[in-house]
């Protein structure tokens with residue numbers, strides 16, 4: 001891993017030392033074109049993003065003029081997805097009349113132009129625009145059109161009416177999709193709760209902390225009565241508030257990728273002894289994406305953390321990689337190779353990046369996580385555990401659920 005600065009708290013255990021991909025063609029890059037972006041965005045304020053034409057905002061693509069060819073499509077949400085969502089969100093929460101529920105009911109899906117989000121409101125003007133030569137239409141206009149005429153798209157085959165989501169594609173990066181508006185607020189809440197309740201606790205689910213500490217299992221990051229004892233007796237323990245504040249960087253679920261040997265376990269997914277992959281999450285994602293969910297890394301970012309550019313090449317499968325963003329906003333970089341100009345993308349809570357096809361092995365990384373940008377629907381609800389602790393933890397966190405098919 002190349003670390004561009006000292007901001008990453010635990011560089012030796014951050015999830016980025018990926019091997020070089022055979023598809024990149026070159027051994028080590030001659031010129032690293034990602035590096036200047038990390039440097040220049042390091043102190044970029046969130047309010048400045050809207051006026052930076054070099055950063056693609058999936059909610060207002062027409063302001064982008066950074067050189068990539070951007071197209072945007074609105075699509076109705078499918079019945080298949082609605083059913084998967086209803087299975088995912090427990091009935092008690094789904095039946096809350098003030099919240100969301102129900103098949104096809106409007107409001108189950110968050111708007112890609114969510115007005116409850118912090119930061120500048122996206123541009124909802126009308127008309128036809130071009131990025132660097134690629135025509136696209138304003139997403140608001142397309143959204144209405146999609147509702148009115150009920151056209152499909154984005155691989156959805158069983159089309160329902162009402163809810164829509166948007167897919168942004170980049171001509172120079174075929175197979176890359178940025179999807180907004182597919183995950184309702186309630187679904188995002190449930191994913192964050194599941195991260196704490198289901199993904200972190202099992203002893204099979206290793207975290208970056210396991211390298212140096214005895215992590216108590218089931219691991220409960222809100223249990224302030226316990227400390228994590230250092231494996232070297234002379235070293236001080238870690239308090240749970242330090243864990244929450246910055247020290248916890250990732251947990252692996254399902255097939256446990258070994259960051260030292262850089263291989264997945266030899267066990268076949270689904271056979272005895274293979275670590276548990278949460279079935280509801282698998283069902284949810286595989287209902288719409290071309291992936292068998294077998295392994296995932298859940299990344300936890302605090303403001304100041306970065307993830308250096310890398311490729312994800314450990315998986316034998318060429319299936320899509322599906323990456324879900326929750327919590328604070330960030331700038332995500334993606335480029336074909338390390339020495340091609342990366343595309344900076346503003347990611348918000350609920351956005352999904354799909355890396356498939358020719359972009360499955362693209363270089364990517366995270367350059368900046370903005371403090372105080374976690375949407376209120378993720379901070380102000382009852383998560384079922386200590387509300388104060390939860391709130392102060394999530395308010396400045398970005399959580400990324402990065403799901404892969406191994407074989």
Ligand SMILES: O=C(O)CCC(=O)C(=O)O
Pocket residue numbers: 015297299307312323332364365366400402
């Ligand atoms: O946090 C993200 O959006 C990307 C994470 C990632 O690239 C990875 O875990 O390999």
